[in-house]
Amino acid sequence: MPFIPHTVEDVRSMLSIIGVSSIDDLFDEVPKALRASFLDNIPPALSEMEIGRIMSDRAARDGHVLNFIGAGAYEHHIPAAVWAIVTRGEIYTAYTPYQAEASQGTLQTIFEYQTMLASLTGMEVANASLYDGASALAEACLMSVRANKKLHQSRILLPKAVHPQYRRCTQGICELQKITFETIDFDPLSGRTSWSAFSSAESAGLTAVVIQQPNFFGIYEDVDALTDWAHQHGALVIAVVNPTSLAVLRPPGDWGAKGADIVIGEGQPLGVPLSGGGPYFGFMTTRMEHVRQMPGRIVGKTVDLEGRPGYALTLQAREQHIRRGKATSNICTNQGLLMSAATIYLSIVGAEGLERVANASMAKTQMLMDRLSAVPGIHFPLDGARFHEVVMSVPVPPERLLEQLANRGIAGGYDLTHDYPELGYCLLVCATETKTDLDINRYVAAVTDVLNSLQAAGA
Amino acid sequence: MPFIPHTVEDVRSMLSIIGVSSIDDLFDEVPKALRASFLDNIPPALSEMEIGRIMSDRAARDGHVLNFIGAGAYEHHIPAAVWAIVTRGEIYTAYTPYQAEASQGTLQTIFEYQTMLASLTGMEVANASLYDGASALAEACLMSVRANKKLHQSRILLPKAVHPQYRRCTQGICELQKITFETIDFDPLSGRTSWSAFSSAESAGLTAVVIQQPNFFGIYEDVDALTDWAHQHGALVIAVVNPTSLAVLRPPGDWGAKGADIVIGEGQPLGVPLSGGGPYFGFMTTRMEHVRQMPGRIVGKTVDLEGRPGYALTLQAREQHIRRGKATSNICTNQGLLMSAATIYLSIVGAEGLERVANASMAKTQMLMDRLSAVPGIHFPLDGARFHEVVMSVPVPPERLLEQLANRGIAGGYDLTHDYPELGYCLLVCATETKTDLDINRYVAAVTDVLNSLQAAGA
Amino acid sequence: MNTLSAVSRPELEPTIFDLSASGRRATAQAPALANCTVPANLRRRVRPRLPEVSELQALRHYTRLSRLNFSIDTNFYPLGSCTMKYNPRGCNQYAMLPEFLGHHPYAHASLSQGFLESLFELQEMLCDVTGMKAVSLTPMAGAQGEFAGVAMIRAFHRQRGDFHRDEIIVTQAAHGTNPATASMCGFKVVEVPCDATGDCDIEALKRVAGPRTAGIMLTNPSTLGVFERHIAEIRSIVHGVGGLLYYDGANLNAILGIVRPGDMGFDVIHMNLHKTFATPHGGGGPGSGAVGVAERLAPFLPIPVVAKSAEGYRFLDERDCPLSIGRLSGFMGNAGVLLRAYIYIRMIGREGLRRVGEFATLNANYLMARLQQAGFQVAFPARRATHEFIVTLKAESRDLGVTATDVAKRLLDFGYHAPTTYFPLLVPECLLIEPTETESRETLDGFAVTLEAILNEAREDVSRLKEAPYTLPVRRLDDVRAAKQLELVWRPDP
Amino acid sequence: MNTLSAVSRPELEPTIFDLSASGRRATAQAPALANCTVPANLRRRVRPRLPEVSELQALRHYTRLSRLNFSIDTNFYPLGSCTMKYNPRGCNQYAMLPEFLGHHPYAHASLSQGFLESLFELQEMLCDVTGMKAVSLTPMAGAQGEFAGVAMIRAFHRQRGDFHRDEIIVTQAAHGTNPATASMCGFKVVEVPCDATGDCDIEALKRVAGPRTAGIMLTNPSTLGVFERHIAEIRSIVHGVGGLLYYDGANLNAILGIVRPGDMGFDVIHMNLHKTFATPHGGGGPGSGAVGVAERLAPFLPIPVVAKSAEGYRFLDERDCPLSIGRLSGFMGNAGVLLRAYIYIRMIGREGLRRVGEFATLNANYLMARLQQAGFQVAFPARRATHEFIVTLKAESRDLGVTATDVAKRLLDFGYHAPTTYFPLLVPECLLIEPTETESRETLDGFAVTLEAILNEAREDVSRLKEAPYTLPVRRLDDVRAAKQLELVWRPDP
Ligand SMILES: Cc1ncc(COP(=O)(O)O)c(C=O)c1O
């Protein structure tokens, strides 16, 4: 019996101590009529070897892909030490640190994480993680409504240059609480959120504005102007940021005159593998004044009865297990393991290492652009300054290009035609520090080749 | 500076406490003339990411191979838990348990290992590992000379059916101590060590005989007769065994009337990956009467000053750090990590699991033989009963077949022509429990295909 | 420091910031230098406070920190409602194959067939296990699964033009996430009490159920550690008024292979894959809260969902599922967790699933019997335990002044993680004990003996418990101070 | 058990056999049943005593056991002569890629190019690092490297028809493996003393060197923690009598990038890759004792060696190397260890190698200075420390009755692994301290402060040290009993 340690003799004597004659008797309170449990579609057990072989074959089928997609999930090098540590049983198989005295490892790690994230974003406090970047934006919007109570209706400006899935996810979640979102267009030349659209939005009764920096196109927003405008109109500023970029970009705490109010983002770039979309983690930081409105676990430093320092979950009165229907959020299980990975990642790379990762990624994306510029039919329509991602216009439907690149083992970019039909045939492409000169050449050559053959076929 | 934590300020103040002005001054006792240290062929440092990429590319180049080679190193499934545990820092980065109180983990593991190996081989005591199976045979031969002191010259019978590299390694090592080895031929029909050659060997003044079970061809030797003959002539019996096979085979402790005297083998099948040839580990067990002649670390149970049980290295007077030139062996660093892996492997699979591994491997090899029998030109010349390996005769030079199979991603077997030219064109082939029905079909189809094309080309 | 005293408890570990030294750069991790091309006005001026430590310092620090935790791999961890069972290492190893780790969520479907096939099969298997018609794997924890479920209930009513249902019923024993979720979805929460045997108070339910009822959220077995016997009646009451039944799958482990939520009449459910399907809890997460629905709710499932066609597997998105409640995450939920759950189910197989329910129940009933024999009072002595059960220290609290916290903390001294305390809220001084099926009888015996001894200790000298734990890196921590004098980030000594 | 006392030290862990229960089979590891086809007369009759435990029990047991160890990853580990430095995790990760792990040593060369290329480059790099002409990677630890080296010396003389050289000279400070190896190779061991400054006694050497001298085995820096200044003279004496110089590379870390054994005139050397090149020590191994030789010894190198040609890389075997001393292992030595060493060298690169020597030396000299200031007596106060140095407690032993063992055991209480004690044998009550380059100044300071405090403690009450350690799972163990009442395997209670 895989994983079940009972011997026949154990079962016999346990049943006799309970005072029943079979395991089945233990289910005598379950109405007979309900006991069906056909599990016909579940295959019989495989040994670890057998399922391991299946998974290895499937992994090999998907292959080692040369990846140039970003769009919110970024391939960065992860120091081997990170996952060697977080897969230690004491981290991997513990749970939420309810018993503080038996969980100082997890708790201190969270405390260190809170410190790092607060500093990285230029804010004062952080929580212990949310599910991911997209759902963190939803939580931030809900939080802004609680923090900006003066209003009885809730309106939030949500620029179109914010990650489309973040917008979908946030609208879906917040809509149930009657928050209305207003879309703000971007400037088609620069790719920046349009200042005229933004500043001409109805400003009365605004709860919050969302600013993503760099935005979904990898373009830097004019965060100071946007932040100041929002604050002038009584709105809170919710910043959506890429944590790697904060090694080189002014942190949201420094935006405009007063700084952003709530900062969230996808933590994945900090030591979390792409892994098909998750598990990642969302981070959230804010100012001390809003801490009681923040969702999620928070760890505080305290002392034990001998006066020794220690750590414990705190401000639990915000949370569902105490406040139930009135909690700041329903979140319970979060993304602790990934938060631990990020903490270790940041400890190992440090501020200078993170800066190098950011700069190298920018340089590699620039190199990619420079080389692709020579390919007939390719251009880069948005001219705003950018981080490590770029919108690339192609002469064929992106799907056809991507399919052909996939046949060559290349994940070629994110197809923008569904989310931004107004851009025409465009892809979002990203090169991080993981890409070598040769990788970039291979990409450029493959694109050239595919375009030639598609055009030849079309001609 | 990778891995060196010193800041500029650290260096300055450390030098001043030492009382020198530069690090270079610390080398002022090294004759100037010798200080050259051109390291021109060492490339500049790479980041972990860069070397990681190089290694990943090289690994991918070698590819996921379908392996049918055994010949002393066997592909078995390794439960994931095994290496998840042994790569824990506390095991991976500790050293020989010189400070017993700070090494109870390693020491108790060795004690458990000694118990398991002694029981598996039917002996009374085990050491904490030797380098590998081949060098363990050399150590066993040297040990037999110490244990069988009555003789002033040392002669050992070494059947030809013993692994050829074991024989080479053993002869090379022992020759320096003037041990002579006499080869005993095998019976060309059965593949067993020839009883007539064995029993007609010069029996006077024999130190020991070596018996490998199953032998290099995978064939079972008549261990009882060989053992009894050796004992009748005052020789010790050194058994060379595959530990997996001992789940189903009579252990050396039960061979003949008195059982073998020293048992060694390659521990790799017990949870150690193939890994290009190492690190593996050699095991050695013996009877209590010979324990003081045994090389290598040994752990004993004892008590602390409160009477609590604990474990410590013992019988150290046998070892080089005490006995120096008169030690039982020069071994110091052994193969501890692999010994730990084996202990965990045996704990997880248990006696029944190991039995299943053995039986499934035998069945898979039989299946392979059955299917290959239908391929024209292929036959199996040796008819002795076998474990999970078989000598296969092929109609072309094995090297040419193996090369073609390699092109198809198959490691097709061990070429016997160099070690056993008398066998003609023969390969040694092995299928363990890891091989599926489809794998075996793929092998058979590939062999068929290659033979057809080679013969067509030859015709 | 001139003299030393023996260290009698594990040393405290300094923070990573205490280990930091300005200018230390001891990793092989930084890529080659490149110029910063950020426009001057956007450029960061002061470096963030990140540690400057060597790789060894970081590794050693977090390794040592990890050792301050209790975990399944090191301790019996009978934390009720959390299903802290063995997390097979094979699941981790094969979910972390380099190709899976490197897989971008937006990679072309032709590069994702191995990944998608596994997720598709997991969807199918979860349907079968639960008796539901369709499953979406995207919710990232139980609470998000609840959100998806309640959002689907809402969408279902609205789609039928029924806009008046603004109440969700929960029982008194409900987990906090249930009412919190209902609120997040814009519903009013209506609580119904439980009766003395732990079942739902049917009369009370009848009183509150009505045209405003959007649905009811139930855990069955409930968080009281008993099987809700009136489930058929509840179903007909709620369905009768037009409401839907939501199943909180946190306790699915108890009934795996025994009875299916779909067969009990639930319309929508979530599962905690990190509980029932043994994916690791990671010190607080990640989890997965896959949702399953009956036929009529299938159109509303959150996306992405994996579909299979002649061309292979692919994600369905908003274009395929116009009625979907939409997305709950940026990508595909906790995909790596899903692989682990998939591997786990394949490894235990059909027979194994049933055994989970059986042996989880056996272990709980056995431990309950042992503790009753030892003089402990259980909350529902007339009932069977499910996979968990409740001990109440009401009498001990009254007679000796000992609290559930005291017992919990004292247990830690003996290497046992404490059961869940103070949940469910309606049982005073409770310990919710869930041994899980992967623990041996010997472990349960050791735990029972220890609990008994702690009770004896309390009878002799209750102060011994009040100050526990004694053997951990810290003694009892001051929670009140933590909340009052908020210290949420590290600061250098002034 | 009725009452409990607080556990003040970590619990002892039972043996795996104590956890075993007959008939327990709780793994997903066994392949499908197949018939046993072993002939009846050869078939095993009684199952071996292997544990019958669940996977969780095994995992938990060995996880808990591991926590009873000190290790680099958890503790400062200044074990002299062992170079316990950081083992970069990247080396492990990339050496354990699935393709490398699955690689059979006898796979066709065309399936092995990635593996062989790495080994070939490692050979080349080690030549450069040591100044030797050719390298073989096959020896599996330092001692086996020594064996290979001395066997080559022997083969060299014999090949020239010189059969009379039957002596190997070693210094008094030599590691035990040196004389043990010389004996194993059939040589007589001749010991020469060291002078008061730690160098070899040149006059004594001149007396013993002669026509019977096959060679001399030296460690430089020596195990006394000093650089052998007479190396040029030793070389000319030994070469003068026709002997060869063997370099024991255990201390290579000290001089990496500073001075090369080849340039010092050594003819044959071994390296401990697990020391100098940071592969893990694994609780006792595996290591690697790669050997390097001068031109004239190249034909004798042990096989296999990797060669490069136009067709790619391949192993050379007996057919290619007829004069080789042969094989020392069944396959390719500790191949996986070699990959780790290769990755390590690539990661620190040319500059990094030099820094290893520099900072290992800086750390040792700094710690020596600190301890001298604290009142400790070092063995060679007039000399520079190399990468390690010796503290002698001769005075303390005489005055206070405290031994090196007492101090070592007391250090454990404060979380420091002890230095090497009682080696080298010629310094009384010695502690051989090797901090390595990967430890921070702060760690060295903490260690120095603690050692000083222990010395103070000894002055106040020596019995405190005599009974140390206090805080580990066991108190001081009885070694004598271990050797007298041999209990080498577990037995069930009668
Ligand atoms: C009964 C019950 N419902 C819901 C949840 C919420 O699940 P999660 O923590 O995965 O969000 C829990 C988790 O502890 C629970 O025990």
Ligand SMILES: Cc1ncc(COP(=O)(O)O)c(C=O)c1O
């Ligand atoms: C000086 C010296 N020489 C030789 C050796 C032997 O090396 P190994 O343990 O790798 O066999 C050691 C190891 O401790 C050593 O310190």
